[in-house]
Amino acid sequence: MAEHPRRRSDISARLVEGEMVVLDRERDLVHQLNLTATFIWDRCDGQCTTQEIARQLIDAFDVDPRTAEASVAAALQQFERLGLLERA
Amino acid sequence: MYTLTLKTLDRSIRVNCEESETRSLLTAAYGHMEDDAGPADLHYTVGRDGARFFIRREGREVLAAPDDGMFLALFDADIAIELQKLRRDLYFVHAAVLTVGDSAFMLAAQSRSGKSTVCWALSHYGFRYLSDELGPVDLKTLRIHPFTRALMLKTNPSASYPLPATTLHTSRGCYVAAADMPGGIGEGPASLIAVFFLRYDPEGREPSIRRISVAEAAVRLYANTLNALAHTGDGLDAAIWITTATACFVLLTADLTATCALLTDTLKELPREERRVQ
Numbered sequence: 331m332a333e334h335p336r337r338r339s340d341i342s343a344r345l346v347e348g349e350m351v352v353l354d355r356e357r358d359l360v361h362q363l364n365l366t367a368t369f370i371w372d373r374c375d376g377q378c379t380t381q382e383i384a385r386q387l388i389d390a391f392d393v394d395p396r397t398a399e400a401s402v403a404a405a406l407q408q409f410e411r412l413g414l415l416e417r418a
Numbered sequence: 419m420y421t422l423t424l425k426t427l428d429r430s431i432r433v434n435c436e437e438s439e440t441r442s443l444l445t446a447a448y449g450h451m452e453d454d455a456g457p458a459d460l461h462y463t464v465g466r467d468g469a470r471f472f473i474r475r476e477g478r479e480v481l482a483a484p485d486d487g488m489f490l491a492l493f494d495a496d497i498a499i500e501l502q503k504l505r506r507d508l509y510f511v512h513a514a515v516l517t518v519g520d521s522a523f524m525l526a527a528q529s530r531s532g533k534s535t536v537c538w539a540l541s542h543y544g545f546r547y548l549s550d551e552l553g554p555v556d557l558k559t560l561r562i563h564p565f566t567r568a569l570m571l572k573t574n575p576s577a578s579y580p581l582p583a584t585t586l587h588t589s590r591g592c593y594v595a596a597a598d599m600p601g602g603i604g605e606g607p608a609s610l611i612a613v614f615f616l617r618y619d620p621e622g623r624e625p626s627i628r629r630i631s632v633a634e635a636a637v638r639l640y641a642n643t644l645n646a647l648a649h650t651g652d653g654l655d656a657a658i659w660i661t662t663a664t665a666c667f668v669l670l671t672a673d674l675t676a677t678c679a680l681l682t683d684t685l686k687e688l689p690r691e692e693r694r695v696q
Contacts, residue, residue, distance in 0.1 A: 342651060346658055349633035353640070353654045360654075362637040 335383075335406055336376030336416040343371070357413060366391065370405040374415060380406065425453035427554055427563055429504045431497065432458035436465030440489070446586040447490055450566040450596035450603065460500050464493070475500075487590030494567065498552060502645040505554065508563065509656050510644040513553035513613075515562055516545040517604030518685065522562045524553045525669075526642045527616040532671055534571050536616060536681075538594065539579050539674045541569075543682060546604035547596055555610060557649075557656050560663055564606035568593035576674055612665045612688065613639065614681060622672040625680045632658065635666030 337343075342353040350363040350371055363371055369390060373383045380402055387398040409415050420441040424431040430453075435441035444464070445452070463474040471489035473481040473496065481496065483489035502510050513524040514537035527533040534550050541547055549565040556563065572591040574581065586593040596603050615630075615638045630638070636657040640646060646653025665688055671677045 342654055344636075344651075344654055344658055346633040346636060346662070347631060349631055351633050351636050351640075351654065351658065353652060355652060360637050360640045362631075362633045 331380065331403070331406055331410065332415065333379055334376050335374040335378075335380065335409070337371065337374045337409075338414055338416055341414060352414065354412070354414065359412070361412065361414075366401055367405045367408070370402055371409070374406075374409065376416070422448070422452065423454055423458070424448050424451040426451045426565055427501055427505050427508065429459040429501065430456060431460040431462070433462045433464060436463065439466065439486075440464045440471060443486055443490055443586070443588075444493070446595060447494075447568045447570075447593050449568075459504055460497070462493075462496075464489075485589040487588035490588060490593070491590055494551070498644070501552070501554075502648065506645070506648045507556070508554040508645075509557055509649060509653070509660070511553035511555060511639065512551070512642045512644055514550050514569075515548035515553045515564075515604075516540055516601070517548055517606070517608045518545055520605070520608055521611045522548055522604065522606075522608035523612040523614065523685065524562070524610065525614050525616055526553070526639065528642070530572070531616050532618045533616055534569055535573075535575055535674065536671060536677060538569055538571060538575055538599075539678050540681065541599045541601040542579055543601070543678055545601045547599040547601060548604040548606055548608065552644075555656075555660060556607060557659065559607070560610050560660065561607035562610045564604065566596040566603060568595045569599065570594075578675060610660070610664055612667070612685060613661065614667050614669045615639075615642075617668060617670050619670055619672070622670055625672045625677040626670045627680055627684055628668045628670075630666050630668055632661045632666070635661035635664075638666075638668075 344351045348365055350368040352361040384398040384402045420435040422433040422444055471483040473493055481492045483492050513526040514533050515522055515524050525533050550569040552565040554563045570591050570593050582598045584598055639661055640657040649656045
């Protein structure tokens with residue numbers, strides 16, 4: 331997994347009532363992200379590290395570090411599996 | 419030579435039929451759209467070449483069909499694509515559409531999800547028919563246009579909802595003319611107030627319904643959109659606009675009567691502001 335995850339630049343995304351709708355034209359797929367995944371997606375800017383994203387998640391959602399790290403790892407794995415991130 | 423002139427979505431389609439069988443088939447499927455509509459926007463010639471059916475339209479290669487069912491399917495697919503080109507302003511959703519009063523709701527689903535069967539059953543409960551296949555939405559007004567091709571059922575519905583004697587039976591399924599829908603035909607365009615995304619669970623004993631978020635609805639609507647790329651932002655903004663302005667549900671279908679009752683109750687329970695004419 332990339333140390334500084336970055337969203338693919340050709341993906342279209344819209345925030346709708348706290349949830350992200352993500353359109354991947356290349357793969358002809360459209361995804362809905364829940365609140366947590368949306369929070370993580372927003373921070374996949376190529377600047378934040380995975381640890382920083384987890385720390386921000388702790389602050390925002392008041393979760394324990396272990397839960398935050400697991401959530402970030404799971405979301406990033408999912409994003410990678412779906413091909414939504416730039417290749418490391 | 420027989421000429422059939424159809425009008426739908428404010429566009430005119432002229433079909434020259436070289437013999438009577440193709441004309442009968444098209445009249446059974448599209449008869450409600452018949453209109454002497456002036457200059458044609460689309461022009462077809464259809465007929466039989468021995469045992470096979472053919473469909474000719476300028477600018478494309480001739481389509482050949484081995485039987486009546488495939489003939490109507492190919493004709494339908496071609497018309498649907500050409501109408502999307504002729505009305506790029508409309509947002510075409512793969513959906514059945516019914517109306518109640520001046521309001522419309524869509525049943526959106528992938529093929530073979532029972533959309534037409536549920537539409538057929540609902541027409542027995544006073545809902546008026548607007549479309550079985552295409553839900554063309556005007557994005558400025560959120561009104562949905564009629565596309566009154568005959569309702570097409572791939573399998574016979576349950577005995578509680580028998581088919582009329584006039585039903586056209588083809589190799590690929592049955593066509594019930596719009597004029598024969600028990601609830602009648604809706605006045606269109608009508609204001610879109612709700613979208614039901616159908617899922618069929620063959621193991622399901624009871625139907626269930628769940629209101630979904632705008633984001634989930636937008637994703638589901640987008641997946642059922644036929645001409646998304648004709649719109650700005652690849653159609654994503656339009657999907658969000660529609661689902662923001664309407665009530666959206668996932669309806670897990672089961673027994674038809676129970677499914678219709680659940681959908682009817684859901685519509686009745688929509689808050690007044692969501693049922694209002696847009």
